[in-house]
Amino acid sequence: MGDYNISVIPGDGIGPEVCTEGIKVLNKIGEICGHTFSCTEYLAGGIAIDETGVPLPEETIKGVLASDSLLFGAIGGPKWEDQPQHNKPEAGLLQLRKELGAFANLRPAIVFDELAEASTIKTEIIRGTDIMVVRELTGGIYFGGPRGIEGEGENRKGFNTMVYTAEEIERIARVGFDTAMARNKKLCSVDKANVLDVSQLWRDVVTELSKEYPEVELSHMYVDNAAMQLIRDPKQFDVIVTGNIFGDILSDEASQLTGSIGMLASASVGGPIGFFEPVHGSAPDITGQALANPLAMIGSVEMMLRYGLKLHDEADKVNNALRQVLKDGLRTGDIMQDGCQQLNTSQMGDAVCERLA
Numbered sequence: 481m482g483d484y485n486i487s488v489i490p491g492d493g494i495g496p497e498v499c500t501e502g503i504k505v506l507n508k509i510g511e512i513c514g515h516t517f518s519c520t521e522y523l524a525g526g527i528a529i530d531e532t533g534v535p536l537p538e539e540t541i542k543g544v545l546a547s548d549s550l551l552f553g554a555i556g557g558p559k560w561e562d563q564p565q566h567n568k569p570e571a572g573l574l575q576l577r578k579e580l581g582a583f584a585n586l587r588p589a590i591v592f593d594e595l596a597e598a599s600t601i602k603t604e605i606i607r608g609t610d611i612m613v614v615r616e617l618t619g620g621i622y623f624g625g626p627r628g629i630e631g632e633g634e635n636r637k638g639f640n641t642m643v644y645t646a647e648e649i650e651r652i653a654r655v656g657f658d659t660a661m662a663r664n665k666k667l668c669s670v671d672k673a674n675v676l677d678v679s680q681l682w683r684d685v686v687t688e689l690s691k692e693y694p695e696v697e698l699s700h701m702y703v704d705n706a707a708m709q710l711i712r713d714p715k716q717f718d719v720i721v722t723g724n725i726f727g728d729i730l731s732d733e734a735s736q737l738t739g740s741i742g743m744l745a746s747a748s749v750g751g752p753i754g755f756f757e758p759v760h761g762s763a764p765d766i767t768g769q770a771l772a773n774p775l776a777m778i779g780s781v782e783m784m785l786r787y788g789l790k791l792h793d794e795a796d797k798v799n800n801a802l803r804q805v806l807k808d809g810l811r812t813g814d815i816m817q818d819g820c821q822q823l824n825t826s827q828m829g830d831a832v833c834e835r836l837a
């Protein structure tokens with residue numbers, strides 16, 4: 481039994497709607513297992529720009545860093561698209577990731593049997609897919625310098641720098657190996673070592689580290705091939721570890737195999753506290769209509785319990801309840817199928833809670 485301080489950033493659009501359901505499930509699991517989860521809400525994203533002028537107020541950073549874990553909804557929307565680059569909601573999210581030092585992003589792509597037909601890929605190819613993409617999150621080309629746009633008129637040039645230190649590579653590779661050890665002991669490291677020097681260093685460091693993990697079967701794959709293999713034969717993968725830009729693209733591709741963005745959870749770990757959020761954005765097109773699927777957020781709560789608070793039994797309980805809801809034929813609109821019963825956002829949260837009890 482424990483007391484945990486959870487910071488919650490509901491954000492914009494459907495962020496607050498799905499956060500409500502995540503907190504509902506968290507409180508229910510607390511009630512069942514004898515834990516107290518005290519949730520405190522903070523501002524970030526568009527709502528923070530409206531209320532404070534900036535997408536990530538200092539108070540949010542302080543509050544989040546003083547908590548045990550962060551549950552994050554979604555940020556952004558058309559209202560803030562004309563903000564200057566440095567003051568966009570997304571800039572707040574990047575800054576928050578940096579402040580938390582969460583250098584490892586874990587993105588599961590699980591094809592639930594009940595939803596296999598929702599994928600655009602043939603059912604026999606994707607049924608049984610269960611991949612974890614481990615993406616480096618605070619380095620690489622998104623953060624490397626020099627960067628910018630220089631010159632005038634036709635002579636303008638834009639440039640970014642892809643840079644990784646051996647230390648950065650080793651720490652993310654270690655997360656990859658540890659994750660593989662807790663799963664099926666297969667790790668595929670994705671790079672572009674045939675072209676990029678930074679990728680050759682990546683490959684060398686990963687190979688060196690593999691000596692510490694003799695049980696893990698390590699393979700290396702070029703990113704272009706990985707993009708193809710994910711579609712051709714996704715079941716060949718257990719854990720994929722890769723850098724920031726490749727991971728950004730491949731994790732979206734892997735998640736699309738599952739066919740429904742409303743089911744996808746993620747975790748960002750490695751810093752003092754973990755950061756747990758659904759993969760989807762603020763979905764302005766369905767905001768305020770009780771149409772949002774809260775299962776991605778509830779999956780993020782599961783990841784928070786497992787990877788953030790190390791409450792594995794509690795995480796398993798949430799996972800079982802989520803799977804049971806699908807088995808029982810309950811669906812939100814985005815994953816609706818013939819013969820199933822359609823629920824709204826809060827009914828789906830309630831259905832998960834009922835199956836927890």
Ligand code: NAD
Nearest residue numbers: 554555556557741742760761762763764765766772773814
């Ligand atoms: P989106 O993920 O918000 O929506 C894409 C499509 O998926 C929409 O049709 C939406 O209705 C649907 N969808 C998303 N989540 C759903 C859910 N839980 N249940 C049912 N349907 C769902 O992506 P977008 O439309 O490209 O972006 C909208 C805004 O969100 C933009 O401002 C973007 O910058 C922002 N965004 C934020 C994050 C984040 O906060 N981490 C991530 C991605 C996009």
